Amino acid sequence: MRKFILEDHHLITPFNEPARDLSILNKPLKIHHADILDEVIGPTPAEMPLTSIHELAQVASEGGELLVYRDNLHFDIEFFREFFDTARASRLPSQAALPANDPAWMKYSIPLSRLKPVNDINGRPLYYPLDLWYFPNGYVDPRQWRAVPIFSDFKEIGYYNIPDSMTNLRPGGTEGSRDLDLTHLLTERSCLSIDSWVHVYFANIIMGVFSRGKRFERQVSEHNLVALRMLFRAIREQKQVLSCSQVVKVGEGTVIDPSAVIYGPTTIGRNCYIGPGAVIDNSIIGDYVNVAQGCQLMLSVVGNNCFLPFRAALFMSTLMEYTIIAQNTCLQMCVVGRNS
Known part of the structure; x- marks a missing residue:
């Protein structure tokens, strides 16, 4: 198996960096790719980056299995495994695609992206091809590529419960009456072409920690052994189940005050400090992070070497590395770049 990367030099505003260098779930996107591919297909030899898929005709003309992807494409291991297993089983040249009839892709992945649709005879989009290919026996002409549509298997989940009198909801029988419901479509598989800071937000939060929580709930409800294992672990540790x-x-060297409240699924890195009265729910916290007393974190991602002083609060927000938030600050649905 040989792996080729198409370099994308489009700079993401306002970070002024290519997508491969931006932090997604507390990892640079290029490291995120490497970890997933190493787990699914194993180690591969290093290859020179390409600028176009058609350059494969010169550099990989001798045949053999090829995997090609553009480095601004974010996908999780569930998405990649679904595509790779399907494509490899077919033994046909394959290109991943997002079906146009999947509401989650149409809501989060397609807007603001540079993806171009393939239309039917009536001009309606059928699917959106992705820059992710599998070739079983060397590069072939694009006319031989087979589109492999990957569905998100989404579920609509609410994140705020607000009285109807405050949401301006229209009566249930009218068209578009649910447009203002405070819900998100949480997915079993995640994929985004990172072309905007909004995609960075979706990759970290909606298709990141929020969808991770939904998958965790499904796993617990469908597998009694998982629920029993959690229960016995909680009894042994004398803690609440979550x-x-x-x-x-929790990583090595992290100090957590006994009065802090932490609910899973949550990941805390190495050598962090969680102060008294802090509340953390379904979040990812990197290494060397200082969360002072009274901080509140929910559905958020905090990068390495960040500092949150007393009573700072994050809701559905992302902080990249080396960020400081002022005391008593509340950030909701924000993306903050590194060194801020």
Whole structure:
């Protein structure tokens, strides 16, 4: 198996960096790619980056299995495994695609992206091809490529419960009456072409920690053994079920005040400090992070070497590395770049 990367030099505003260098779930996107591919297909030899898929005709003309992707494409391991297993089983040249009839892709992945649709005879989009290919026996002409549509298997989940009198909802029988419902479409698989800061937000939050929580709930409800293992671990540790070490992963050297409340699924990195009265729910916290007393974090991603002083609060927000938030600050649905 040979792996080729198409370099994308489009700079993401306002970070002024290519997507491959931006932090997604507390990892640079290029490291995120490498970790997923190493787990699914194993180690591969290093290849020179390409600028176009058609350059494969010169550099990989001798045949053999090829995997090609553009480095601004974010996908999780569930999405990649679904595509790779389907494509490899077919033994046909394959290109991943997002079906146009999947509401989650149409809501999060397609707007603001540079993806171009393939239309039917009536001009309606059928699917959106992605820059992700599998070739079983060397590069072939694009006319031989087979589109492999990957569905998100989404579920609509609410994130705020607000009285109807405050949401201006229209009566249930009228067209578009649910447009203002405070819900998100949480997916079993995630994929985004990172072309805007909004995609960075979706990759970290909606298709990141929020969808991770939904998958965790589904796993617990469908697998009794998982629920029993969590229960026994909580009894042994004398903690609440969602606070036990089965769902709250803590790195080496991290100090957590006994009065802090942490609910999983949550990941905390190495050498962090969680102060008294802090509340953390379904978040990812990097290494060397200082969360002072009274901080509130929910559905958020905090990068390495960040500092949150007393009573700072994050809701559905992302902080990249080396960020400081002022005391008593509340950020909701924000993306903050590194060194801020």
